[in-house]
Amino acid sequence: MATPLTDQEKRKQISIRGIVGVENVAELKQGFNRHLHFTLVKDRNVATPRDYYFALAHTVRDHLVGRWIRTQQFYYEADPKRVYYLSLEFYMGRALQNTMINLGLQNASGVGYGGSGRDGRRSCFLDSMATLGLAAYGYGIRYEYGIFNQKIKDGWQFEEADDWLRYGNPWEKARPEFMLPVHFYGRVEEEDGKEPKWVNTQVVLAMPYDTPIPGYMNNTVNTMRLWSARAPNDFNLRDFNVGDYIQAVLDRNLAENISRVLYPNDNFFEGKELRLKQEYFVVAATLQDVIRRFKTSKKNCSGPLSFDSFPDKVAIQLNDTHPAMAIPELMRIFVDIEKLDWDTAWNITKQTFAYTNHTVLPEALERWPVELMERLLPRHLQIIYRINQIHLDHIASLFPDDMDRIRRMSLIEEEGGKRVNMAHLCIVGSHKVNGVAEIHSDIIKRDVFRDFSELEPEKFQNKTNGITPRRWLLLCNPGLADLIAEAIGEDYVKDLNHLQKLNDLVDYDTFIRDVAKVKQDNKLKFAQYLEKVYNVDINPASMFDVHVKRIHEYKRQLLNCLHVITMYNRIKRGPIKPFVPRTVIIGGKAAPGYHMAKMIIKLITSVADVVNNDPVIGRKLKVIYLENYRVSLAEKVIPATDLSEQISTAGTEASGTGNMKFMLNGALTIGTMDGANVEMAEEAGEENLFIFDYMHGNKSVDQIKSGYFSPKQPEMFSDIINMLFHHDRFKVFADYESYVKCQERVSALYKDQREWTRVVIKNIAASGKFSSDRSIKEYATEIWGVEPTDLKIPPPSEPREALEETARTLRKN
Numbered sequence: 070m071a072t073p074l075t076d077q078e079k080r081k082q083i084s085i086r087g088i089v090g091v092e093n094v095a096e097l098k099q100g101f102n103r104h105l106h107f108t109l110v111k112d113r114n115v116a117t118p119r120d121y122y123f124a125l126a127h128t129v130r131d132h133l134v135g136r137w138i139r140t141q142q143f144y145y146e147a148d149p150k151r152v153y154y155l156s157l158e159f160y161m162g163r164a165l166q167n168t169m170i171n172l173g174l175q176n177a178s179g180v181g182y183g184g185s186g187r188d189g190r191r192s193c194f195l196d197s198m199a200t201l202g203l204a205a206y207g208y209g210i211r212y213e214y215g216i217f218n219q220k221i222k223d224g225w226q227f228e229e230a231d232d233w234l235r236y237g238n239p240w241e242k243a244r245p246e247f248m249l250p251v252h253f254y255g256r257v258e259e260e261d262g263k264e265p266k267w268v269n270t271q272v273v274l275a276m277p278y279d280t281p282i283p284g285y286m287n288n289t290v291n292t293m294r295l296w297s298a299r300a301p302n303d304f305n306l307r308d309f310n311v312g313d314y315i316q317a318v319l320d321r322n323l324a325e326n327i328s329r330v331l332y333p334n335d336n337f338f339e340g341k342e343l344r345l346k347q348e349y350f351v352v353a354a355t356l357q358d359v360i361r362r363f364k365t366s367k368k369n370c371s372g373p374l375s376f377d378s379f380p381d382k383v384a385i386q387l388n389d390t391h392p393a394m395a396i397p398e399l400m401r402i403f404v405d406i407e408k409l410d411w412d413t414a415w416n417i418t419k420q421t422f423a424y425t426n427h428t429v430l431p432e433a434l435e436r437w438p439v440e441l442m443e444r445l446l447p448r449h450l451q452i453i454y455r456i457n458q459i460h461l462d463h464i465a466s467l468f469p470d471d472m473d474r475i476r477r478m479s480l481i482e483e484e485g486g487k488r489v490n491m492a493h494l495c496i497v498g499s500h501k502v503n504g505v506a507e508i509h510s511d512i513i514k515r516d517v518f519r520d521f522s523e524l525e526p527e528k529f530q531n532k533t534n535g536i537t538p539r540r541w542l543l544l545c546n547p548g549l550a551d552l553i554a555e556a557i558g559e560d561y562v563k564d565l566n567h568l569q570k571l572n573d574l575v576d577y578d579t580f581i582r583d584v585a586k587v588k589q590d591n592k593l594k595f596a597q598y599l600e601k602v603y604n605v606d607i608n609p610a611s612m613f614d615v616h617v618k619r620i621h622e623y624k625r626q627l628l629n630c631l632h633v634i635t636m637y638n639r640i641k642r643g644p645i646k647p648f649v650p651r652t653v654i655i656g657g658k659a660a661p662g663y664h665m666a667k668m669i670i671k672l673i674t675s676v677a678d679v680v681n682n683d684p685v686i687g688r689k690l691k692v693i694y695l696e697n698y699r700v701s702l703a704e705k706v707i708p709a710t711d712l713s714e715q716i717s718t719a720g721t722e723a724s725g726t727g728n729m730k731f732m733l734n735g736a737l738t739i740g741t742m743d744g745a746n747v748e749m750a751e752e753a754g755e756e757n758l759f760i761f762d763y764m765h766g767n768k769s770v771d772q773i774k775s776g777y778f779s780p781k782q783p784e785m786f787s788d789i790i791n792m793l794f795h796h797d798r799f800k801v802f803a804d805y806e807s808y809v810k811c812q813e814r815v816s817a818l819y820k821d822q823r824e825w826t827r828v829v830i831k832n833i834a835a836s837g838k839f840s841s842d843r844s845i846k847e848y849a850t851e852i853w854g855v856e857p858t859d860l861k862i863p864p865p866s867e868p869r870e871a872l873e874e875t876a877r878t879l880r881k882n
Contacts, residue, residue: 097174100128119236126165126239132172133281137290144204148367150381150855152198152205153359155395156388157351158331159192159209159293164240164280167196167540171283193537193726193841199284199291200539200563201845201857208355210347211241211278211295214330219658219697224674228661241278241295248299249275251353253346257447264405267448273324274299275354285539285563296354298327333660338435342445345394345437349446352395356402359383376409380420384853387424387499390435390491396422396498397452405448411455423852424495424502425532427723429512430623439487453489457481460497467524478520496521496528501852503530506724506745532848533748534724535841538565541730545704548587549735553833556580565840572834575827585826588711588735595709596652599693605681608688611650612819615706615736616714617698620659620666623721623799627789628808629655629714630673631801633692634772635809637680640689648689649816654706656695665792670694672786675778703727708734711825712759712815715740716808718799722746729839735829739815741804745839753835757828761804761811 105111105124116124144151168174198205217228255270275296282291300321326343327350363382364374387393396418403414428434442450457480468474480497482488496502496518504510510531514522522529543550543562553561556574561567574580589609596607616629633653640648655673659666677692695702713731715722715738722744732738732749739759740746750758774790776783793802818825837843849855 093174097128100131101125104128122165123237123239129165129168129172129174130240130281132174133168133283133290136283136288137281137292139288140290141292145367148382149204150853151359151362151383152203152849152853152855153355153383153385154192154194154198154205154207154388155352155355155385155392156192156207156209157347157391158388159207159295166544168240168281168283170539170543171196171200171285173286193535193540194845195282195291195293196285196537196539197535197841197845199282199289200287200537200842201849202284202287202289203291203845203849203855203857205291207282207291207293208351208358209293209295210328210331210351211297212328212331213297216331216333216658217661221670221674221694221696224671224678226659226667226670238278241280244277244279244294247277247358249277249354249357250301251275251350253349253445255447257451264408265448265451267401267405271324272301273327273350274301275350277354277358294355294358296328296351298325298329298350300324333658338433342441345441345445348391349394349398349449352392352398355392356395356398359385360402376403376407376413376417379417381854383421384855385422386848386853387422387495389425389427390495393424393435393491393495393498394446394449396494397446397449397456400452400456401448404452415456415459419498419500422495422499424499426492426495426502426504426509426513426517429509429517429723430721435491436482436488437491439481439489442489450489453480453494456494456497464524474520478524492518493521500528501530502528503532503852504723505532505534506748507531507533508720508742508747509723509744512720530851532844532852533745533838534726534729535839535844536726536729536733537841538562538733540704541707542733546587546591546708546734548590549584549708552583552587561837563842564837565842566837568834568837570834571830575830575834581823581826581830584735584830585822588709588826588829591708592711595705598705599652599654603693605691605693606688607652607691607693608650611652611688611691612711612816613654613709614651614712614714615654615710615731616716617654617656617695617703617706618725618727620657620663620669622665622669622792624657624717625799625801625804626655626657626673627669627793628716628801628804629653630669630676631770631805632809632812633673633676633680633690636690637676637683637686638772640686641683644685649819650689651816652691652693654693654695654710656698656702656706658698665788668786668789672773672778672789675785679778703730707731707736710734710736711819712736713738713740715744715746716804717741717743718804719743721799729836732832732839733836735833737815737818737825737828737832739808739811748838749832749835752838753832757831757835759811759815761807 101124104127105113105116105120108127109116109120109123111120192207195205195207213232213234215231215233218231220227220229250272251274252267252270252272255267258266258268276299277294277296280293280295282293283289284291300323327346332341332344332347363369363379366382368378385395387395399418399421400414403409403417404411407414409417439450442453461475461479464475464478476483478493480490480493482490502513502518502521504513510529514526514529518529539562550562553568553571557567557570592613593609595613596609599605599607616626618624620626636648636651639646659670673692674694677694680686680690680692695706707727707730710731713728713736715725715728715731717725717740719741720743725744725746728738728740728745728749732753737757737759738746738749739761742750742760742762746758746760750760770790770793772778773786776785779785797803818828846857849857
């Protein structure tokens with residue numbers, strides 16, 4: 070049985086957030102002052118908090134540079150198989166604290182900067198790849214504007230541009246020497262006996278920006294490379310040789326718009342030309358980079374070049390269908406440029422790519438109009454047609470009389486206009502396909518891609534998502550991280566399965582009290598934040614009931630809202646009856662064009678206005694809508710949460726990762742058997758989650774319909790009422806009664822704080838499976854064909870030596 074460590078054992082251990090020697094503290098201070106003076110050209114009399122943040126960020130980056138260079142040198146010398154993770158949804162945000170934790174510098178700074186940089190999506194997977202010592206690279210687009218900033222005005226969502234690069238990004242390094250051309254439009258010339266030629270194209274340049282990705286407490290620093298669109302100097306000038314030079318220069322913006330803005334993910338596909346340009350832009354630039362690195366590897370530099378070993382040295386993971394154009398692009402490079410025969414090129418291509426599916430909603434699957442692709446990428450459409458013909462010939466040979474199967478499995482859909490089904494292209498062009506939770510992967514095989522899984526069952530796998538405990542425990546919840554380290558040691562940070570040892574402490578009164586105290590401290594801190602920002606009196610002893618994620622009908626924020634109204638009515642009917650107090654916190658962004666999602670936000674904020682200003686309700690129930698939910702806000706709310714709402718309609722959520730973050734940070738889950746919830750229940754025991762089942766029931770929504778929450782405009786929510794009564798695709802009514810009864814079980818357990826905390830400890834102990842380190846190990850060994858290693862990369866000796874090495878950096882990397 071595990072028991073908490075003694076004080077003497079605690080003193081012997083290195084602090085979970087890294088102990089840094091006095092000389093390192095002095096070195097950090099020296100670097101900080103140097104950057105404030107020489108990089109930012111400020112002194113302390115005029116420096117702003119942002120200047121201090123940038124000075125510290127530059128100082129921390131200095132500690133990365135030597136490791137970064139040595140990692141790339143090591144990869145060149147050892148020539149391991151490299152993994153390339155392609156995603157259109159990387160965009161860099163705040164990295165300071167995460168980097169300091171991974172370097173063991175957190176305690177040396179003595180500051181708690183929230184930072185001034187914008188929040189972004191920083192992959193848990195990249196963190197784990199570096200921590201596991203994989204030779205891995207993340208590739209994406211360097212968006213000038215990230216996902217919009219959300220403003221709530223009079224209860225409605227408004228969007229503002231997220232100009233996250235306005236003040237610069239201290240972590241990135243521009244690499245103009247590696248700028249690459251990307252071609253669009255043009256036409257295909259075909260001569261008898263010769264390979265087709267793609268000619269008269271419009272060229273856009275891709276400028277790479279590199280960001281270091283450090284592993285946790287090792288010397289590995291990998292690279293994320295994001296591409297920015299640049300117009301060539303002769304862009305459009307040839308069209309204006311008789312005149313308008315000024316207009317030609319202004320038209321450069323047309324090319325550079327490609328990397329201007331990140332499209333919101335609203336689970337609804339729109340075939341916009343700019344989006345297809347973005348998708349091809351990132352894969353065309355990336356594949357040129359990949360092939361350059363392959364050709365200049367140590368082995369290929371010293372002997373004859375052969376692409377036969379390409380799949381042994383290169384693994385490319387397609388994150389969703391957005392980078393799917395990489396498949397025809399690699400074929401174009403192999404066949405048109407490198408002059409490989411088709412069959413050889415296709416075999417290499419299939420062995421190189423693997424595809425991760427992220428959605429089962431049919432409206433979210435990408436289907437590009439043939440007409441658009443023919444105009445934008447004519448050679449690629451030819452290649453897709455040829456891939457499809459060979460594929461369908463194979464299907465016809467196996468099922469000669471099954472025309473319906475051939476139609477279903479085609480890469481080209483004919484109904485409602487010709488379209489390229491990008492998911493089908495990914496499946497046909499990859500050697501492995503995976504979903505991101507067991508139930509999701511089963512749905513893919515049994516339903517969405519059934520024909521394909523029947524044809525090649527060995528191709529389909531499951532890789533349940535995971536989260537990095539470095540950001541989602543050490544960084545955001547240091548009190549709980551340190552408490553766990555004191556109890557079971559700090560090895561859990563790199564192997565989250567060690568959390569199982571906490572099961573031995575589930576009846577240990579001192580540990581139960583300590584866990585409860587950490588949660589209460591986090592709640593007090595967050596309550597103060599809410600009171601300051603939203604001017605609402607928060608009861609920190611109330612249950613913090615949290616529902617934060619993108620606003621979408623299938624995620625069912627509406628179901629939560631109906632429960633809020635139910636609780637409100639109960640209090641109104643019996644003001645003196647016992648009631649377990651709740652603070653309901655809902656947050657998330659609606660896609661700008663998603664009318665129903667915006668109406669749901671307006672309904673929630675309208676209900677909040679009534680609830681929060683009703684004197685009969687008092688402190689028993691409060692409703693907060695978190696404006697502009699983002700990573701930095703998640704880091705505040707998740708450690709303070711008691712109840713995590715994971716209530717999507719069963720069979721619609723691929724996995725979810727928010728559910729894992731809440732579980733790791735000591736929240737209990739109310740949810741459906743959907744996504745990763747199923748595996749969470751398997752790990753913790755279904756009795757330790759609040760799972761509600763599908764059952765028919767129907768409760769009146771007369772208050773919404775009558776205008777109770779919108780007295781000035783009684784018809785305001787008529788679209789929601791109409792959807793509930795006539796088009797309830799996501800079963801809000803069907804699950805309502807079961808959900809409300811399940812919430813009653815939640816309140817009953819919350820009354821017994823000791824028992825609630827025991828269940829919390831069981832959940833934390835069961836969250837080890839949901840580490841992104843576990844996910845990446847599975848990808849590495851079962852898809853990419855690489856083994857995680859503890860790379861013996863020598864650490865940099867001194868900053869001066871690191872600077873000298875910078876000048877000798879291998880251009881090959």
